[in-house]
Structure formats: C-alpha cells, structure tokens
Amino acid sequence: MESSAPVSSFNVVKGFLNLVVKRELWLSTFQTFSSSGYPVLPLNNPSEKPLLVEYSSPNTNKPLHLGHLRNILLGYSVAEILKAAGHPVKKVNLVNDRGIHICKSMIAWLKAGNGETPESSGMKGDHLVGKYYVEFDKIYKSEIAALVEKGQPEDDAKKNAPIMLEAQEMLRKWEANDAETIKLWETMNSWVYAGFNSTYALMGVDFDKMYYESQTYLLGKEIVQEGLDKGVFYKKDDGSVWVDLTGDGLDHKLLLRGDGTSVYLTQDLGTARLRYQETGFSKLIYVVGNEQDYHFKVLKLAMKKLGYEWWNDLFHLSYAMVDLPSGKMKSREGTVVDADDLMNEMITEASTITKELGKIDDFDSDEANRLYKMLGLGALKYYILKVDPEKRMLFNPAESIDFNGNTGPFIQYTYARIRSVIRKGATIESMAGYKTTAIDVNFAFNEKEYGLMKMILSYPYELETAAEKFSPAIMAIYAFELAKNYNQFYHENPIVDKADVNTSIFRLKLSEACADILSKTLALLGMQVPERM
RNA sequence: GGUUCCGUAGCUCAACUGGAUAGAGCAACUGCCUUCUAAGCAGUAGGUUUCGCGUUCGAGCCGCGACGGGACCA
Numbered sequence: 001m002e003s004s005a006p007v008s009s010f011n012v013v014k015g016f017l018n019l020v021v022k023r024e025l026w027l028s029t030f031q032t033f034s035s036s037g038y039p040v041l042p043l044n045n046p047s048e049k050p051l052l053v054e055y056s057s058p059n060t061n062k063p064l065h066l067g068h069l070r071n072i073l074l075g076y077s078v079a080e081i082l083k084a085a086g087h088p089v090k091k092v093n094l095v096n097d098r099g100i101h102i103c104k105s106m107i108a109w110l111k112a113g114n115g116e117t118p119e120s121s122g123m124k125g126d127h128l129v130g131k132y133y134v135e136f137d138k139i140y141k142s143e144i145a146a147l148v149e150k151g152q153p154e155d156d157a158k159k160n161a162p163i164m165l166e167a168q169e170m171l172r173k174w175e176a177n178d179a180e181t182i183k184l185w186e187t188m189n190s191w192v193y194a195g196f197n198s199t200y201a202l203m204g205v206d207f208d209k210m211y212y213e214s215q216t217y218l219l220g221k222e223i224v225q226e227g228l229d230k231g232v233f234y235k236k237d238d239g240s241v242w243v244d245l246t247g248d249g250l251d252h253k254l255l256l257r258g259d260g261t262s263v264y265l266t267q268d269l270g271t272a273r274l275r276y277q278e279t280g281f282s283k284l285i286y287v288v289g290n291e292q293d294y295h296f297k298v299l300k301l302a303m304k305k306l307g308y309e310w311w312n313d314l315f316h317l318s319y320a321m322v323d324l325p326s327g328k329m330k331s332r333e334g335t336v337v338d339a340d341d342l343m344n345e346m347i348t349e350a351s352t353i354t355k356e357l358g359k360i361d362d363f364d365s366d367e368a369n370r371l372y373k374m375l376g377l378g379a380l381k382y383y384i385l386k387v388d389p390e391k392r393m394l395f396n397p398a399e400s401i402d403f404n405g406n407t408g409p410f411i412q413y414t415y416a417r418i419r420s421v422i423r424k425g426a427t428i429e430s431m432a433g434y435k436t437t438a439i440d441v442n443f444a445f446n447e448k449e450y451g452l453m454k455m456i457l458s459y460p461y462e463l464e465t466a467a468e469k470f471s472p473a474i475m476a477i478y479a480f481e482l483a484k485n486y487n488q489f490y491h492e493n494p495i496v497d498k499a500d501v502n503t504s505i506f507r508l509k510l511s512e513a514c515a516d517i518l519s520k521t522l523a524l525l526g527m528q529v530p531e532r533m
Numbered sequence: 534g535g536u537u538c539c540g541u542a543g544c545u546c547a548a549c550u551g552g553a554u555a556g557a558g559c560a561a562c563u564g565c566c567u568u569c570u571a572a573g574c575a576g577u578a579g580g581u582u583u584c585g586c587g588u589u590c591g592a593g594c595c596g597c598g599a600c601g602g603g604a605c606c607a
Contacts, residue, residue, distance in 0.1 A: 249535090249536070250535095250536075250606075251535085251536090251606060251607065252607090253606085289604090290537085290538065290603085290604060290605085291603095291604055291605065292604095292605085293536090293537060293538075293604075293605065294536075294537080294604090294605045294606060295605085297536095297537090298606095318538085320538075320539075320603075320604085321603075321604080323603090353572070354572090357570095357571095357572070359570070359572095375572090383545095386545095386546070386547090387545085387546065388546085388547095390538065390539070391538090391539065391540095391546085392538090392539070392602085392603065392604095393545095394544095394545085402545095402558085402559065403572055404558085404559080404572055404573090405557085405558040405559060405572090406545085406546075406547095406557065406558040406559085407558080407559095407572085409572055410558090410572065410573085412572085413570080413572045413573075414572095414573085416570070416572095417569085417570050417572095417573080420569070420570055421569045421570085422569095423569095424569050425569080461549090462549090465549070469550095473546095473547090474549090477546090477547065477557090480557080480558090481547095481557085484557085487573060487574065488574070488575095490569080490573085490574085491573075491574045491575085492574090494568080494569070495569060496569055497569090532570080533570085533572075
C-alpha cells in the first residue's frame with residue numbers, strides 16, 4: 001500500500017476484507033468538522049420542488065388523543081428531517097371541519113348545552129365540543145333502546161332515532177348554506193381551533209398551510225368527469241361512477257355516488273391535483289393511519305389511470321394504531337387517552353423526579369417549569385418516535401413512561417452533563433481556548449475516543465438514511481447510541497485534567513461536538529436540550 | 534372469501550436493506566458517588582428470531598405454506 005493512501009492496514013477474516021483507516025485521517029476529518037461546523041450532507045438528490053408533508057388532519061368534533069399524538073409527532077419529525085437533509089418542505093394540515101360528526105356535536109349542544117361556552121364552563125374548546133359528541137351518543141343510544149322497546153328491529157331503530165335524523169337534517173342545512181346552521185358551525189369550530197392551537201403549541205409543532213374540507217370537499221367532481229371522458233372510469237345504471245382496479249389486484253371502487261355527492265376519494269383526487277397545481281410538489285407525503293392503506297392504493301392507481309405522471313409521488317406514510325391494555329380507543333365512548341392530559345401528566349412526572357433529585361433548587365419557577373416541560377415532553381416524544389411506525393404500540397397509562405435507560409431524558413441528561421464539563425473546562429485558563437486550538441495530528445486517541453469520533457462523523461449518513469426512509473426512529477436510536485457512548489467515555493476518561501492540557505483540549509472538543517450533534521438530532525424529533533437538569 | 538401489515542429475551546424495542554459471535558433498555562440480582570452531574574457506569578442472568586420447507590457460500594431479513602394478532606375491501 002502506498003503511504004498516501006487513506007488506509008493504514010488491512011486483514012482478511014472469514015472472507016471479509018477489513019481496511020483500517022489511518023489515524024491522521026480521522027483526526028483531520030474531525031478537525032475540519034469541529035472548526036467549520038456540521039458536515040455538509042452529501043445529498044444524492046436534493047429536491048428543488050417542495051415536499052409536502054400532510055399530518056395531524058383532525059376532525060373538529062373532539063379533542064386530540066394519543067393516536068393523533070403519534071401522527072403529529074411523526075409528521076413533524078419527518079418534515080424536520082427532510083428539511084435538515086436539504087429539501088424544501090411544507091407542512092400542511094387538512095382539517096376535517098364538516099360532515100355528520102360535527103353536526104352530532106352541534107345537535108347535542110343545542111339540546112343539552114344550555115348555551116354553555118368555553119368561557120362559561122372554563123373548559124378548553126375542543127374538550128367542550130368533544131363532550132357534546134359523547135353526549136350525542138348517549139342520547140342516540142337511549143333513543144334506540146326506546147324504539148327497540150316499542151318493537152322496532154335494532155337496525156331500523158338506528159336509522160330512525162330522532163336525534164340521528166336531526167343530525168342528518170342539520171348536515172343538509174349546512175350544505176344548503178343555511179345562515180343559522182353556518183353560524184353555529186363557525187362558533188363551535190372556532191372553539192375547537194382555539195383548543196387545537198394550544199395543544200399544538202404545547203407539543204411544539206407548526207404548519208405552513210391549513211386546508212379545510214369545507215373548502216375542498218366539492219373538489220374532484222370534474223376529475224371524475226375527466227375519467228369518464230377518457231374512458232378509465234365507468235358509470236353504473238344508477239348514475240354512480242366507479243373505477244375498475246381488478247387488473248391491479250384490487251376491486252371496483254366507488255368514486256361518486258348516484259345522487260352526485262362525493263365520497264372521500266372524490267375530494268382526495270381533487271385535493272391532490274389542487275396541491276400539484278399550487279406547488280408542483282416532488283412528493284406529497286400523507287401521514288395517515290394504516291387503516292387507510294387501501295384508500296391510498298386506490299387513490300394512487302386512480303391518478304395513474306387518469307394519466308397524471310406524478311401519481312407515484314403520492315406517498316402514504318402509514319403507521320399502526322396505538323392500543324390500550326383495555327383494547328381500542330373510542331372517542332364516542334370516552335375510552336381515550338387525551339393528548340393534553342397525557343402531556344400534562346408527563347410534565348408533572350418530570351417535575352416530581354427533578355425535585356426528588358434536587359439538582360436545580362436554585363432555578364426560579366419559570367426556569368424550572370421550562371425544564372419540566374422539556375423533560376416530560378422529551379420522554380413522551382422519544383417513547384413514541386423510537387418505534388418503527390408500522391408496528392402497533394401498546395400504551396399502558398398505569399405504567400408511566402420511563403425516565404431512565406433508553407429514553408428521552410437519558411439523552412437530555414447526557415447533554416446537560418456535557419455542558420457541565422465544558423463549563424468547568426472554560427474556567428481553566430490553559431484550556432479556555434479549546435475551541436480555536438488546532439488538533440495535533442499525532443494525537444494518540446484511545447478506543448473510546450475513536451468510537452465517539454466515528455459516531456459523530458456518521459451524523460450526515462444517519463440523517464440521509466432517515467430522510468430516505470422517512471424514519472425518525474433512525475435518528476432516535478442514533479441519539480441514544482451516541483449518548484451511551486459518551487457516557488462510557490466520560491466514565492473512563494477524565495476530561496478536564498490540569499496536568500495534561502493537550503488531552504483535555506481534545507476531549508473538550510470531542511465533548512462539544514457530541515453535545516452539538518445530540519442537540520441537533522433531538523431537535524429533529526421535536527425535542528429540546530437543557531443546560532442543566 | 535380477498536388484500537395487506539405485524540410476530541425477535543418475561544416486557545418495550547434494535548439489527549446499517551442478504552453478511553462476521555442477533556444487540557439495547559426495563560424488570561431481577563451484584564458492585565461503583567470525598568474526583569468533571571449516579572436521570573450515570575460496570576457486571577450476572579435471560580434466545581431453537583412463532584413453526585415447517587425452500588432459494589445460496591451465507592437467512593431474523595428473500596419465496597412458499599401453516600399458526601397467532603391487527604387493519605382494510607366485497
């Protein structure tokens with residue numbers, strides 16, 4: 001081997017060729033990194049056109065719960081990862097603000113609400129509206145029972161229950177633009193939005209653009225006509241429009257009802273095309289639960305049949321449901337883990353643990369509360385994001401989320417620990433300038449230092465993989481491994497040692513780089529890091 | 534009936550797209566705070582990767598078939 005080659009030695013074990021990279025090369029690469037900041041990502045295909053990430057997409061008849069939490073954290077994190085990887089990204093939210101579900105809340109509020117408002121009740125708006133959604137179901141069930149009592153078959157009773165008929169009548173009025181109905185609808189939706197906004201704010205997520213189904217639900221009808229003209233859709237005798245996907249291993253699928261009203265697919269066709277016209281997206285990523293897998297397959301194939309060449313840029317980022325030990329969550333039965341409650345419980349838990357440890361007794365209450373929030377939400381976010389989205393999650397509220405081991409607070413703790421060492425190093429005159437001191441290329445680093453350097457320098461690679469796979473879990477695991485490696489290094493090596501300034505400076509540089517990468521990686525998961533904890 | 538996702542330690546999860554002796558955390562047990570933060574570190578124990586067959590130098594990963602769990606489409 002030539003001496004200028006980057007490889008210092010090699011060996012062969014069990015058919016594997018092992019190359020050993022020269023030590024100087026590691027040091028010079030690390031030197032470049034730590035003096036000029038984060039390595040530039042060697043992106044293969046930096047996109048010029050925006051990637052749209054649609055996430056959250058709530059219904060306005062009830063507050064957000066644990067299932068939404070998984071959706072929102074995933075969507076936000078994927079968007080941040082794509083941004084960090086150099087893509088232009090737009091986060092969008094399609095709010096389902098119309099339909100029978102919201103009419104149910106409205107009817108129940110009219111019947112049983114006595115004019116209650118968020119102000120008068122002191123309830124968060126989304127919780128108040130959700131309360132009447134549950135109320136609707138109670139009334140509905142008692143009406144069904146009464147009809148069955150009188151001898152109606154249950155199926156008929158479900159159709160004939162007065163409150164259900166009223167809800168349907170209200171939907172018709174809404175569609176006919178009835179002034180009074182629209183006014184009530186706007187009022188109750190505004191309560192819900194105020195509630196959602198405070199939940200989003202607590203979670204620390206944001207959106208670049210909001211879409212509302214009340215404005216998009218009529219889109220798509222002309223696309224259906226276009227499909228008929230092109231002969232890729234067909235009409236049945238009752239006037240309904242269908243697409244035949246048996247050639248793709250699926251079934252025939254309804255696109256427009258006989259009475260001319262839309263189904264979800266109709267508006268999704270229209271909305272996708274609208275967004276393409278607006279943005280020319282290079283990808284449209286839908287963060288939606290896996291119960292919609294079939295729906296998105298149909299959507300893509302319908303677009304393909306229509307001849308839109310970007311049909312394959314529609315991507316369904318599918319995730320599995322979150323289950324409770326008691327089974328599925330059902331909003332209308334009130335068996336859900338509410339997102340606000342869960343976040344607040346986590347913050348309280350963080351506060352309890354922090355107080356027990358007593359390390360920040362000198363913090364004022366603002367500082368302390370910021371920290372509790374950081375840690376509580378960090379624990380929750382990490383817990384959810386470290387899991388592969390396709391796997392079902394079992395969430396046991398009785399066993400609270402851990403703060404030790406492979407958790408968010410463990411990584412946050414490691415960051416705080418590093419900052420603490422660096423603060424100490426900065427007080428020693430001979431080391432205070434460690435940031436600008438160049439690394440000695442002949443520095444004899446040990447195994448732990450070597451391992452840390454390698455991990456730090458692999459950040460761009462991890463990020464690129466995470467971006468390609470739309471996978472926050474990759475970054476979560478990377479952060480954990482890095483923190484773990486740092487703690488091992490920390491335990492075995494004194495960092496600030498007055499007797500060995502040269503080594504101390506190198507270790508301070510290494511620590512600083514580690515903290516930077518941890519902070520950056522956690523930010524991609526929507527997490528913050530504390531200077532002390 | 535059809536399609537699809539999942540099945541790895543008691544529990545929660547990894548395994549760099551088919552590579553070397555399947556790794557972490559929790560729980561259990563044992564050590565380490567007079568030294569830079571013990572929300573930490575070190576160690577013990579825990580596995581026929583649900584089962585079977587196949588593909589090949591090599592399979593947790595690919596194929597086929599069971600079994601179990603979820604979701605969706607008739």
